[in-house]
Structure formats: structure tokens, C-alpha cells
Ligand SMILES: [Zn+2]
């Protein structure tokens with residue numbers, strides 16, 4: 001086996017969907033170029049942007065920060081990172097440590113915020129008596145916290161490490177659940193609803209999860225590898241397993257899922273026009289389609305004592 005680009009014998013990956021076999025250096029270079037090309041193609045970043053990255057310490061968020069750091073070094077953007085501690089004991093601590101070390105080594109401004117301060121409750125406490133799946137709470141609260149943190153620091157974009165697998169899972173899940181409203185929000189950059197919503201960008205949207213793993217290994221980056229203890233048995237996990245399984249024989253299936261979806265999305269948005277409501281939450285002031293946003297609805301449902309919410313975050 002030889003690298004199809006440089007002829008090196010040290011091949012580390014066989015990209016079945018493109019037929020390329022690549023050595024470590026060529027893999028890193030082509031992957032970075034692919035991400036930069038997508039950033040340009042979808043207009044994810046403009047010169048002067050202040051980008052806040054949600055850094056969990058996992059492979060996806062470490063990789064996206066590693067790549068965005070190049071744009072910072074070229075003085076194209078400002079970059080800062082925030083780690084959300086959901087309060088999952090025995091799990092989150094390692095991720096926080098890795099995120100801290102990564103940012104310190106590169107002088108990237110970094111802060112850790114907790115779900116406890118923001119919502120008055122930890123995920124562990126929620127999961128003692130949950131009425132929904134852990135991922136539902138976690139996803140809603142994370143988006144809510146990231147948007148509030150971005151507004152606070154004057155960020156113009158929020159970057160996340162969502163990869164190709166994540167995006168396909170979201171597409172298939174929402175199809176199967178018939179959730180058209182959610183489908184219209186999937187994409188490389190979320191559409192803006194009102195002035196308070198900071199655009200969210202996904203620079204790794206076209207990078208398969210497996211390649212994110214190969215990338216952090218090839219770059220020698222330390223990442224938090226443990227999976228979330230609450231994720232097993234989730235609907236998302238089941239869909240993810242299914243997609244991985246059918247990709248073995250059909251290596252291009254995730255790309256065709258993505259391309260097909262991107263084509264119908266515009267029609268879907270036009271079709272839904274008028275039914276998508278936008279307003280602000282009466283409790284926290286964040287964008288919301290109803291009187292209360294989802295995060296505030298959950299806080300209310302969970303019966304959190306108002307005194308538990310950190311005064312800065314009321
Ligand atoms: Zn090579």
C-alpha cells in the first residue's frame with residue numbers, strides 16, 4: 001500500500017468513499033484543506049469574526065478548535081472557548097482538565113461554566129427522576145448556555161464540533177420522528193431568528209467521525225475518549241449504529257444522505273414559511289418560539305428553586 005498523494009509506504013487510512021489511501025502528513029493536510037474549503041464554500045467565517053467554540057475536550061471539539069486556531073494565528077478571527085460542565089460525576093472532570101490544558105498550551109482564552117449555576121440543577125440530579133432522555137435535557141441546556149455565553153462575550157459566531165455522522169443522525173432522527181420544524185434548522189450554519197440568536201457553525205460537518213479520531217491521533221492531540229454514561233440506549237445512538245453498519249458496504253451513504261437533505265431543505269423552509277414563530281422567552285430573554293424557551297420550560301418542570309440559579313444567570 002502506498003499513499004495515493006505522495007507515494008509514502010506509511011499509509012494510515014483508506015478512504016473508501018474516495019478511493020484515497022493516505023499517509024499521516026497527507027491525511028492531515030487534505031483534511032485541513034477540506035475543512036477550510038467548507039468554511040469558504042458555506043461562508044461560515046468572515047474576517048474579524050469573534051468565534052466562541054464549545055469545547056468539551058472530546059475529539060470533535062478538540063479538532064475544530066485545533067483547526068480554527070490556524071485562522072486565529074493568521075489574524076483572521078478571534079477565538080475563545082467555553083466548556084460546559086453538566087455535572088456528570090466521574091465523567092466530566094477529565095474532559096474539563098483536557099480542555100483547560102489544550103487552551104493553556106495555545107493561549108486560547110477559556111472558561112468553564114456549570115449547568116448548576118445556569119439552571120440550578122446538575123444533570124446527575126435531573127437523571128434521578130427524569131421525564132425525558134438525558135440527551136434531550138443536555139442538548140437543550142447546552143445550546144441555551146452557549147448562546148448566552150456568546151452574547152455575554154460579544155461573540156459573532158458559535159462553533160461546534162458536529163461531524164458528518166452527527167449531522168446524518170440528526171437528519172434521519174428528525175425524518176423518522178416527522179419533526180419538520182427541527183429539520184429546517186439542520187445545516188452548516190443555523191439560520192438566524194431575530195437579532196439575539198448568534199449563528200452557529202459546524203466546520204466539521206463533512207468529516208466522518210472515524211476521520212476525526214484518526215486526525216486527533218495523527219496530530220498527537222490529547223482528547224477525552226470516554227463516552228457519556230447517559231448516552232447508551234438513546235435513540236441517537238441506535239441511529240448512529242445503524243448508519244455505521246450500512247456504511248460498511250455503502251461507504252458513500254452518509255454523504256448522499258447529507259447532499260439529498262441539503263437539496264430539499266430550501267423547499268422545506270419555503271413550505272414552512274409563516275409557521276416558524278420567533279420571539280423571546282419572557283423568563284431569560286433568549287430566542288424562543290413560545291412564551292417560555294425550552295430551557296426555562298425544563299427548569300420550571302424540574303421544580304428548581306429560583307435561589308439555586310446563580311445570580312449572574314437569572
Ligand atoms: Zn502521503
Ligand SMILES: [Zn+2]
Pocket residue numbers: 281282283284285286292293294295296297
Ligand atoms: Zn428562557
